[in-house]
Amino acid sequence: MEYDVVVIGGGPAGLSTAIRLKQLAADKGSEINVCVLEKGSEPGAHILSGAVMDPKALTELLPNWKELGAPLNQPVTGDDVLFLSETGHKRTPDALVPRNFHNEGNYVISLGAVTQWLGQQAEALGVEIFPGFAAAEVLYHDDGSVKGVATGNLGVGKDGEPTENFQIGMELHAKYTVFAEGARGHLGKQLIAKFKLDEGKDPQSYAIGIKELWEIPAEKAKPGLVVHTAGWPMDSETYGGGFLYHLEGNKVTLGFVTGLDYQNPWLSPFEEMQRWKTHPAIKAHIEGGKRLGYGARAITAGGLLSLPKTVFPGGALVGCDAGFLNAARIKGSHAAIKSGMLCAEAAFEAVTAGRTSDELAAYPNAFEQSWLHTELHQSRNFKQWFKKGSTVGALMTGIEQWFLPKIGVSTPPWTIHRTQADHLYLKPAAECPKIEYPKPDGQLTFDRLSSVFVSNTNHEENQPAHLTLKDASVPVKVNLAKFGGPESRYCPAGVYEFVNKDGADQLVINAQNCVHCKTCDIKDPTQNIVWVTPEGGGGPNYAGM
Known part of the structure; x- marks a missing residue:
């Protein structure tokens, strides 16, 4: 299938x-054919974010988003920034809250619902969207430029042989292919390596966000209240x-974010999140409620210092596939939208x-002149500190x-660099204290498998595992022997189990549990695990997340 842009x-x-491509074509009275491949069962099915949304970029893309029914329904009404000790907390006075935690004019949203709505706007403009199709392979021209992608075959059995449901994948060729797979994109990772897009950059840094959606008693509801915490249990x-x-x-x-540069292999981000909910300052919001999603x-x-070159012959990276998220603001959706517009x-x-x-040089040039670059430049040192x-x-x-903004200095006059990738920080298990986590109570705290159940995760069981090992002996010989088998703890879905x-x-790999978070691909200390695309339509099916 041939398109102008895939x-x-x-x-x-x-x-x-x-959307921006189709808007520009309409403005100029020209035609451009655009298609979007989405591995989830529908746009929004795999989307997970906090989320507090800065509507700045959305307003630039669709100025009449309110009239069009965008699901930005709840303006932020207050910000609480708390420092937790094990049993107590201190609230930062409003006058001392740094600018990156200010949320006036922003909205508390379900990013999955906003994405679903964006899909409707795209289709109304004539964009072809193919949900349930996973792009499995980058295709190249003879000169090495990107030609397009091939989708994965459907109906392949665990043994790698076609079943009676076999359907061959399709090739999509384009003048330009834009990769927008989210953090640690399967194909984006390959392109960054092939074209050396991260040469001279700080190594990318990652975190894992673990999230739950709750329904709470009406008397506890405080619509628009935004709470951020630091300190305990970290x-x-x-x-x-x-x-x-x-x-x-x-x-x-609600949820908890753990930096994937943590050192103690006994740490479990999932259990840290469950433990965090038991703090009196958090428990007070949700006690008596019911968990709906995970x-x-x-x-x-x-951030900016780890941002790879975003263009290469025949294509570009946008959104979190490149790494535009502003960690200091805990926001990425406005950056994703703006980067997509600039690329379009x-x-x-x-x-x-x-x-x-050719290389779309106008895209990185426009980014450097944009408000998004200014914003990311201001926050460039956040993770490094x-x-x-x-x-x-x-x-x-x-x-x-x-302090600096108070004295009229908008951007720090210094830059701090990092040199190590996250997986290199893990220490041998023998050098670290074991962490004993409390057992889940089934009311406030839960185990992994009941959590995966409410994520609506499903994979066709008779398919090759999409969590692959470069060397099958490494998990036991190295990861278990030296690091205590950290994959059984850093995975938030119980995929990896030593028996x-x-x-x-x-090592047993329960691939059907996978929520496509990509943590294993990032944190594996030997970089032996490679996440590849499963059959399209598999994975979580988030509702309201």
Whole structure:
């Protein structure tokens, strides 16, 4: 199938790219054919975010979003920034809250619902959206430029042989292919390596966000209240923090973010999130309520200094596939939308000028002149300071995001760099204290499997495992022997399990549980696990997340 532009990923970045392309064509009275491939069962099915949304980019894309029925229903009404000890907390006075935590004019949303709505706007403009199709392979021209993608075959059995339901994948060729797969994109990762897009950049840094959606008693509802926490249960050397946002309709969305540069292999981000909910300051919001949903997703947190080159012959990276998220603001959807728009403008200009497969230099040039670059430049040191411990991180965030703006300095006059990838930080298990986590009570705290159940995760069981090992002996010989088998803890879905069979340890991979968070692909200390695309339509089916 031939298109002018093929977009891989139907999230905010990909759909904004497609919408902007069609808008430009309508404005100029020209035609441009655009298609979006989405591996989830529908746009929004795999989308997971807090989320508090800055509507700035959406207003640029669709100025009449209110009239069009965008599901931004709950304005932020207040910000609480809390520092937790094990049983108590201190609230930061409003006058001392750094600018990155200010949310006036923003909205508490379900990003999945907003994405679904963006999909409807795209289709109304003539964008072809193919849900349930996973882009499995990048296709190249003879000169090495990107030609398009191939989708995965359907109906392949565990043994790799076609079943009676076999359908061959399709090739989609385009003048330009835009990759918008989200954090640690399967194809984006390959393109960054092939074209050396991250050469001279700080290594990308990631975190895992684990989230739940709750319905709470009406008397506890505080629509629009935004709560962020630092401190307990994280130790001073580990980056992490909680969020709790009150939506409309007596709903609360809450979760915990753990930096994937943590050192202790006994740490479990899932259990840390469950433990965090038992703190009196958090429990007070949700006690007596009911958990409705669960999910997890890796987050790109390196910011501007880790941003790879975003263009290569025949294509571009947008949104979290590149790493545009602003970790200091805990926001990425506005950055995803803006990056998609900037890329679309460059691609439209190239296509209408009759150019194909060259580098879309106008896209990174426009980014450097944009408000998004200014915003990311202001926050460029955020994650780097936290690498030096939570005390230094909190102090320097206060200086850079509160004190300097007070004296008229909008951007810090210094830049701090990082040199190590997240997976290199893990220490041997013997050097670290074991962490004993409390057992779940089934009311406030839960286990992994009941959590995966409410994420509506499903995969066709008779398919090859999409969690692959470069060397099958490494999990036991290295990861278990040296690091205590950390994959059984950093996975938030119970995919990895060490069992002893006939006196020998072995790793069991429960691929059907996978919520597509990509944490294993990032944190595996030997980089032996490679996440590849499963059959399209598989994975979580998030509702209201």
